[in-house]
Amino acid sequence: MKTERWHLYLIRTASGALYTGITTDVQRRLAEHQAGAPKGARSLRGKGPLTLAFSAEAGDRSQASSLEWRIKRWPRQRKERLVRGEIDLPADN
Numbered sequence: 001m002k003t004e005r006w007h008l009y010l011i012r013t014a015s016g017a018l019y020t021g022i023t024t025d026v027q028r029r030l031a032e033h034q035a036g037a038p039k040g041a042r043s044l045r046g047k048g049p050l051t052l053a054f055s056a057e058a059g060d061r062s063q064a065s066s067l068e069w070r071i072k073r074w075p076r077q078r079k080e081r082l083v084r085g086e087i088d089l090p091a092d093n
Helices: 026-035 061-072 076-084
Strands: 007-012 018-023 051-057
Touching (some): 007 061
Antiparallel strands (some): 007 018
C-alpha cells in the first residue's frame, strides 16, 4: 500500500490573515477554498482573494496533523518568518 504524501500549507486572505491546513493536493485544496466549496474551510469564505503563502511536505497524515496543530499555535510573527523563509518547519514533527 502506497503512503500518500501530505503537505502543510498557509493561505493568506485579502486582509493578510494566515490560515494553516494540511492536504495531499495543495492546488486542489486552494481551489476548493477559493471557490467557497462545501469542502473548503468556512473560516475562509468571503475572505478572498486567497493566495498560497507557503507549502511544504509534512510526511504522513499523522505527522502532518501534528505539525498543523503546532503551527496553528505559533504567533503570527513566527508564521510570517516561515513564509519569508527566515525559519524552517520543526524537524521533529
